[in-house]
Amino acid sequence: MQLRYNFRLYPTAGQRRALARAFGCARVVYNDGLRARREAHERGLPYIPNAELSRRVITEAKKTPQRAWPCEVPAVVLQQALADLNSAHRAFFASITGERAGARIAEPRYKSRKDSRQSIRFTRNARFAITAGGRLRLPKIGDVPVRWSRSLPSEPSSVTVVKDAAGRYFASFVVEVDAEPLPKTAGEVGLDLGLTHFAVLSNGRKVTNPRWLRRAERRLKKAQRALSRKVKGSANWTRVRLRVARAHSQVADARRDFAHKLSTRIIGDNQAVYVENLCVSGLGRTRLAKSVHDAGWSQFVGMPAYKAARYGRTFAKVDRWFPSSKTCSSCGTLAESMPLHVREWACPCGAVHDRDVNAAKNILAAGRADRLNACGGTVRPVA
Structure with missing residues (x-):
């Protein structure tokens, strides 16, 4: 079975800029692909296949002056962004046709640079590696320091780099684990x-x-009141917004740990x-x-x-x-x-x-x- 192992990353200032560039390029490619399919649907044209969509929004777009900057990030990051879009469309079509059980899934939406969560994914084709010094080597980004809380049980098949609302960076490894049956008990x-x-x-x-949110409510209210007094978009607003996000992340981490x-x-x-x-x-x-x-x-x-x-x-x-x-x-x-x-x-x-x-x-x-x-x-x- 496949499991995810999450670890905290501590990138340098230059690596944070490179990651921000990769987040932005993946988001733009995702939005370009979604826009191309929506425009084709509005014009009554056939659904754009995955290979044709990749050729349009990645291969051909890189040759234009407006979309030349995605060349600065690994190609796998852009391809995985389109893979996420294709998965979202397949789930949407399966939901409206009744092939997928459960609640109805909405149509894919555009991603915003103001989203609280940004992520990119590297597969084995990207040749990411864990160095002898315990750092995560990402192509065109560098060796990022990792806080290893435990060892990986097997070689990871992919890694997703995530930036959450509190400004923290995480590496999420997908690994294959074997069953480990415990001794049987009668309980x-x-x-x-x-x-x-x-x-x-x-x-x-x-x-x-435990009522984690109720216990932190006083601190959250104080931080939220301070945020409401700041001018939205200012430096002080950004600083206090991070304080509110960190307070909420502490509640979520405590709830998950429990x-x-x-x-x-x-x-x-x-x-x-x-x-x-x-x-x-x-x-x-x-x-x-x-x-x-x-x-x-x-x-x-x-x-x-x-x-x-x-x-x-x-x-x-x-x-x-x-x-x-x-x-x-x-x-x-x-x-x-x-x-x-x-x-x-x-x-x-x-x-x-x-x-x-x-x-x-x-x-x-x-x-x-x-x-x-x-x-x-x-x-x-x-x-």
Whole structure:
């Protein structure tokens, strides 16, 4: 399986200028290709194939005075920009024809030089390399210092250089990793995600919601007020804008680190993990939107999925319409109504349930039932 390994880059002033030039050239080639296809569509002409588009916006455009400056950057960077455009068009066409499952994908849009995130990609054809001194050698850019937090498991097939909104540079390597099955364990767990507690496990354990954004809200508000007082586009505005972006990046980094550590611990301790398939996009349109996005459920759920495949574990999602909170995990009785303020309830069979723990137990039972699928055995946990 393929994984991404991200590392922090610390380019020099000259290397930052070279990277900015490469970002700009890749963006212009992407926009030129998108513009050519849109104009052809408006004129009723056939769709421009990938090879013909590359010849127009790269090969022939370099011969004109207006587009001579892309020669200063590696050709692979420009080709990969067009490859991204082709992938975006294929996904768009597959979405409108129904060949692609999921939400509808919008048509590709033009990229702006004011976008908060800029990136370029180098493949093996670009002959990027890691030097003996631990630096990343990029063609026409130089040897960029890298902060190696861990070693790469294999030779990378490509590297993407990213500049985020906070002005930080990262190198994202795509590497091929082998499966590393962990010793088998008898533990199985169901997860109920929430806002009071980030996750409640079927074994009764509760993980407190860190609320990273809420904790940093005072500092963010102060920085945002300072930004609102500056003249947009001025030097002071740029300086304070970076301060706001760095504050947000610290929140995002803390949330990602928490999700990685928690998902790794859960996958390591249990042979099977089941979680409810929440509609986060729908919850993000309610009055709880800020808290929902602060929790980062989608980011967290995606981590056990690939870690389970790598470490030989089982991970599955349970249907969100399953009444996990209102169903008694002991006898299966379904309660008629249960408002959100009810956190503990008693079943006529005599069992007293914590709402979240009961939901986690039912998620575990539903996951077991889907997994066994009439293969025999008890699927509901013992009370």
